[in-house]
Amino acid sequence: MTKKEKLTPEEVVKSFESSFKSKIKSSQIKKRKAGSKKNEAVIIWLKIDKSAFKGAIEHLCKMQFPHLAVVSGNDLGETIELIYHFTLNYGGRMDEISLNISVELPKSKPEIETICDWIPGALVTEREKQEMLGVKIIGIPDDRRLFLPDDIPEGIYPWRRDETGPDKLYKNLHGVKK
C-alpha cells in the first residue's frame, strides 16, 4: 500500500498504451482551467477492451494505489458501459489526476471480473452496479442487493433502457393512470 512518486498524465496514458497496445481503444487527456491564476485540472478518459480490464486494474494498482471514487454506468443499447472513476497523485498541491476507465460489455453476456481483490472499497459500488444495471460481477465477495428494496422483482434493473428497465413498475407511482 505504498504510494509511489508523482505521475504525469502523459506517463499514465503512455504506460497503459505500451502495456496493452491495441486493447486501449481510445485515450484522451483533458485539461480545464479555473480561477484567476488559470491553474489546470487534468482528466484522463481511457476506453479499454473488456479482455484487458482486469490486467489494466492490476497495472494501475502496481503503478500507484489509486482512490476509487465510484463506478458509473450507461445503457448504450447494444452494450452496457461501465466507467471506473479513479484519482491518482492526491496529497500534493494541484497534482491530482482524475482517471476514468471505461469498459463496454455486450448485453448478451454482461459479465466483468470484480476488482475487490485489489481495491476492497469497490464492494459497495459493485453491488450497486449488479442491481441497477444487471451486470454480473464475477467473484464479488458479497452479492446481496444494496439499495433496492426486496419487493422489486428480480430481473428489473432501474438503469436499463430496454424491456428490463423499470417501466413496468411505473403504474405503482402516484399520478399514473392504471
Next chain:
Amino acid sequence: MKPKTTTKTTYHIPVGPIHPALKEPVFFEFEIDGERIVDVDVKLGHVHRGIEWASRKRNPVQILYLAERVCGICSYCHPAAFALAVEDIADIEIPERAEYLRVIQSELERICSHTLWAGVAAHEIGFDSVLFLTWQIREKALDLTEYLTGNRVTKAITMIGGVRRDITKDMLPTTQKGLQYLKDNFEKLRHVFLDDKTFKMRSQGCGILTKDDALKLCAVGPTTRASGVKKDVRVDISYFAYGDLDVSHITPDVLTGEVNGDVYDRIIVRLLEVKQSIDLIEQCLDKMPSGDIVAEPKIAKLLNQLKKVNGEGVGRHEAPRGEVIHYVKMDGNDAPFTWKIRAPTYNNILPWIPMLKGEQIADIPIVAASTDPCMSCTNRVGIVKDNKRYELAKEELHRLSVEKTRRLMR
C-alpha cells in the same frame, strides 16, 4: 441479510433504520460478544428516491434544483458538482468573480455542517449543554447564509456558468461582522471539544480507522484525513478559485503531531476545518475581482446551448463530509442521458466496519456519528438473546452512552 450462525457466546442486535433525528436512515446489524462488537453488517437504501431517474425528464437548469434536494445539509455541494460536470462538457468558461463567490458559499456550508456535527457528537456522549452552545454559534453561520443567499437551507445559489447572487459592497460589513463572531467563538469551541478531559476519554482510542484501511476502503473527507491520508479535492485539483487561495490538507498531526485515526482525531480535523473555512472566506472577500457573476445570464439561451452538446464530464467538489462526484453524459437532448451522483457517505460506509469492531455497545452512537454519515442517532435496538426478545429504545441506547461518560467522569 444472510442468516448467520449464532454461537452461544455472541448475539445479534439490529440498530436502525428509522428515527426522526436520522438524516439518512441506515440499518446496522451487530454481532455482540458481551459488550464487544464482533462483526457489523450495514444495510442501505431506505431513502433511495430515484433522483437520478427523475432527472431523465428535466433539463440541466431544472436538475440544479433537484440536486439541491439530494441532501439538506449539502444543498450547495450537489448542484455545484453537477454544474461543474455540465460546464466541463459544454466548455463554459466561468467568470472569475463567480469562482470566488462559489468558494465563499461552499466554505460557509462547511462551517454550518461541521458545527452541526460537533453539536450532535456532544449530544451523543451526553453533553447537551455543549450541543446548545455549538448550535448557538451555528445559528450565526445560518444567519449569514440567509443574508448572502436568501435562504437558510436550500440556497438556490448555483447556476450553470456561475452563481445567482452577488455579494455587493454594501453587504460586506454585515458579512465581516458575522465572520468576526465565528472567529471570536471558535476558541471557545476548540477549548470545549479538544481540552476537556471527559471528551478525550470518550473519543481517544475509540473507533480507530488505520491509514491502510482508509486507503483500501476508499474513505473520503475528514474521515480519511483523520487517518492521515492527505486527500482533499480543494487542495488536490484546481477548481472554483481554490487554485488561487492558500489552502492545505488538514490532518490531526497539524495539532498533536501524531495520527491515531480515532474519534478524537476526527473532531480535531473538523474543528480545524471550521477555522480554515473562515480563513478561506476572508481570503476570497479580500482577493475577489470585480466582474460578471454568471457566464450566460439568459436561461433560454443557456439551455439552447446545452441542448446541442455531446459528451461526458465529471464534476468533483469537496463537500463537508468528503469528495462528492457527479458523472454526467449529454447526448444532444434536453435532458442529460445519464446523471450519477456519488455522495461522500457512500464511500464512508465500509470504513465503519473496522471502526466499530471491538468497540462497546455504548460507543456505537459516537463512533457511527464520527464519520458524519447523516446518521447521528439510532432508532431502536431489539436484542434477541436466548430466544427471548427485548427491545432497547433509542433513548435507552443514548442513556447507555451517557452513563458511560458519567462513569468515566467519576
